[in-house]
């Protein structure tokens with residue numbers, strides 16, 4: 072989908088200054104800390120520590136999940152905007168746990184780049200690798216931050232080798248660490264020939280930055296102890312001989328990642344990384360769509376929903392649809408066409424996710440993420456335009472791999488349960504099937520932990536204790552095709568038929584043999600394991 076801006080005319084400056092990205096990392100590598108420092112340097116918060124504090128407050132307000140705290144995982148993704156120098160950054164948060172990959176995958180369809188954070192002592196970990204593979208599917212440009220350099224870390228060459236080997240991407244050092252663990256004093260900024268010295272005494276203080284006139288500058292010796300300086304010379308010489316030089320085009324194409332070394336908690340290396348995202352990260356990119364792709368500089372506004380979140384504010388039973396603007400200059404109050412229903416929608420109270428809190432968006436540009444409160448009309452994958460019937464493509468839907476039955480603890484509350492389940496189905500948090508025969512629902516998910524998440528959300532948000540239990544079915548297939556054949560098929564297989572939250576027909580079974588039989592007996596029908604998001 073990414074179209075590198077080689078032969079394209081320059082984007083309008085407001086769009087060209089936008090960098091929309093996500094952070095990918097293994098839990099504990101430092102994503103939250105880095106985010107916090109981004110916001111600090113972006114002027115969005117005054118003091119480090121606020122993101123976490125805010126996180127807790129938000130959780131009690133709307134984020135519901137005791138589990139989230141207990142297990143230290145974050146379930147709900149959000150978006151944040153902040154400025155740094157001439158750039159506007161839009162950081163889209165990805166949920167950290169591997170079980171919530173559906174959400175994460177979709178989030179990554181809304182960004183133009185990813186920052187990969189690794190722990191200098193641990194290197195590439197399992198979750199980093201998984202998320203990296205998703206980025207690779209879209210050739211997303213990746214910038215790497217090797218964190219926790221204030222602690223005992225692995226050898227610099229070893230870290231770089233590991234990334235190159237495990238992720239099959241060229242790595243080029245943007246900075247080089249000086250000293251190790253307790254002796255770590257800072258980095259040599261290779262791209263700008265500067266010496267950055269870390270201040271251990273004040274964690275929020277930005278490093279002292281000294282301009283250096285090449286590696287032979289005698290100024291180096293004034294700041295770097297002789298044995299470390301000698302080591303730096305040797306290592307940089309080796310790096311020059313062994314590692315590729317920064318090639319901005321290769322970065323934009325996703326074949327090369329520049330790596331910065333730093334320590335998020337000490338605010339060290341963070342500004343250099345931000346500069347790097349600005350300078351080497353991509354501008355808003357062309358979006359694939361049907362029947363034609365959408366270029367960010369088109370004057371007409373278009374965008375697509377990549378996430379829906381309900382109950383962000385428990386006082387309102389509203390949903391917020393997160394929309395990535397694909398083109399144009401959006402202004403509050405605009406009427407956009409909801410392409411799926413062909414209906415106009417006045418976007419009167421869009422929300423911008425400024426780090427301080429939700430704020431009303433007066434305007435937004437291609438590349439930005441806005442939140443649109445709505446009552447359920449907006450679904451994941453929906454496209455909004457100024458009238459043209461465009462449909463954004465490439466937002467994945469996943470086959471439910473685990474099925475369970477669900478019942479309300481109190482049978483009188485079945486209607487409430489239905490409402491809760493429908494809402495989660497719309498959010499894309501689960502697939503929900505209502506069997507034709509019998510009562511109750513069948514819920515399909517991709518990872519087992521999602522059942523627990525759903526159970527606690529239903530209890531917390533709807534006050535409904537629920538029980539999940541085994542289902543006689545293990546596979547679900549959406550059925551589409553000729554109406555006559557469909558009616559005949561449904562009537563002959565009532566025990567296996569259910570409807571999803573859109574009312575579409577789903578065939579449930581536990582035997583592959585059944586599926587094969589249906590395909591053979593009903594050539595007019597099509598069975599699919601996923602449903603196209605639209």
Ligand code: GDP
Pocket residue numbers: 096097098099100101102103104105218219220221222333334335336337
């Ligand atoms: P996340 O799970 O990726 O969001 O990681 P966090 O940002 O919550 O960080 C995990 C732990 O590592 C926390 O205890 C942080 O204080 C700590 N941490 C983050 N950055 C650094 C760093 O640069 N150096 C050290 N020593 N610890 C760090």
